[in-house]
Amino acid sequence: MIVTVTLNPSLDRAIEIDHLARGDVLRARSARLDPGGKGVNVSRALLANGVASRAVLPCGGDEGAQLVRLLAAEGVDLVAVPIGGQTRSNITLAEPDGTVTKVNEPGPTLSAVEFDAVTGQALAAAGTAGWVVVCGSLPPGVTPAAFGRLCDRIVAAGVRLAVDTSGPALRAAAEAGAHLVKPNREELSDVVGRPLGSRSDVIAAADQVRAWGAGAVLASLGADGAILVTADTVVSGTAAVTAPRSTVGAGDALLAGFLAALTRSEAAAAGATGPTETANRVSGPATTADTFTAVDEARAGGGRDGRLRPDLVAALAEGLAWGAAAVSLPGSRMPRPDEMRRGDVVIHPDSDPVRSLASQG
Numbered sequence: 001m002i003v004t005v006t007l008n009p010s011l012d013r014a015i016e017i018d019h020l021a022r023g024d025v026l027r028a029r030s031a032r033l034d035p036g037g038k039g040v041n042v043s044r045a046l047l048a049n050g051v052a053s054r055a056v057l058p059c060g061g062d063e064g065a066q067l068v069r070l071l072a073a074e075g076v077d078l079v080a081v082p083i084g085g086q087t088r089s090n091i092t093l094a095e096p097d098g099t100v101t102k103v104n105e106p107g108p109t110l111s112a113v114e115f116d117a118v119t120g121q122a123l124a125a126a127g128t129a130g131w132v133v134v135c136g137s138l139p140p141g142v143t144p145a146a147f148g149r150l151c152d153r154i155v156a157a158g159v160r161l162a163v164d165t166s167g168p169a170l171r172a173a174a175e176a177g178a179h180l181v182k183p184n185r186e187e188l189s190d191v192v193g194r195p196l197g198s199r200s201d202v203i204a205a206a207d208q209v210r211a212w213g214a215g216a217v218l219a220s221l222g223a224d225g226a227i228l229v230t231a232d233t234v235v236s237g238t239a240a241v242t243a244p245r246s247t248v249g250a251g252d253a254l255l256a257g258f259l260a261a262l263t264r265s266e267a268a269a270a271g272a273t274g275p276t277e278t279a280n281r282v283s284g285p286a287t288t289a290d291t292f293t294a295v296d297e298a299r300a301g302g303g304r305d306g307r308l309r310p311d312l313v314a315a316l317a318e319g320l321a322w323g324a325a326a327v328s329l330p331g332s333r334m335p336r337p338d339e340m341r342r343g344d345v346v347i348h349p350d351s352d353p354v355r356s357l358a359s360q361g
């Protein structure tokens, strides 16, 4: 079971237009409404691929009720915490060449009582989880310090924590000892305070975030794929997308695919010894135990070579396949198994650190 927590979920309205012209009346080619928010998308992607997941999220107002209806219709296992404010709506404008313009509302203010209620539900759900995945922006009312305390409590509960957020909240998650953080290039650049023009820049930034306390960094790099940096491993890969439609949710699909594959390989390694959840329990933050199991063999080899960790290579490849499939789909629709093109994934176990990044963000 993978539990997701989305503090600022959304209704995602995706509108396909011919060309974004400021100040004009634009006629849409099509429109769709998806349940949204990064953790929500991770749960949706896992569900679409037969991986057990439970989504914890605050919901309020008519939009919140609609979000719950949409998620229930998809069959998402949901813990909706009622709040006084109104769940936000986010808008995506997608052009035929794959260019996406996104407008995200700030979201409703979460009171301290409401934040405590979400925290309580997250910790209750964490009791049966292999991972808790906390994703997305902080809603008004939740400070990075409060977010850090949520992360502390999840780590202290002995469950592995993955976080996809940005700015001071990302740093707080790392300092809490999150086992995995998944920034995109812009978020990683922002949190370390310098531009990232090459793979070595990304790896150095990831190591800085690891030095703050995170166990591993999975940096998503858009068209440049992704790089996974752990204590023992640096491995990167790409997945070609021939007809991009919407990048919205691609990072969420990447994270979901990565965790799904890791969970699967751990379950296989555990064999008949017991449920994955039991095998996944950890005794402390990422600073005291490496993020993932079975690192000793890699350590003995010295250096940081992705080939030494076939489980992580496989997880990165799976994440890249899910992320690329999401880019080929409209709006924030999450890919199904028949939509993955695993043959398009290329893994570079010996990451070429000085190679420049081709894409801008």
Ligand SMILES: O=P(O)(O)OC[C@@]1(O)O[C@H](CO)[C@@H](O)[C@@H]1O
Binding pocket: 008, 010, 012, 035, 036, 037, 038, 041, 090, 102, 104, 135, 136, 137, 138, 248, 249, 250, 251, 252, 332
């Ligand atoms: O405003 P945040 O929380 O950073 O991001 C929210 C969001 O853009 O992220 C998802 C895609 O990753 C969308 O479903 C959603 O609209």
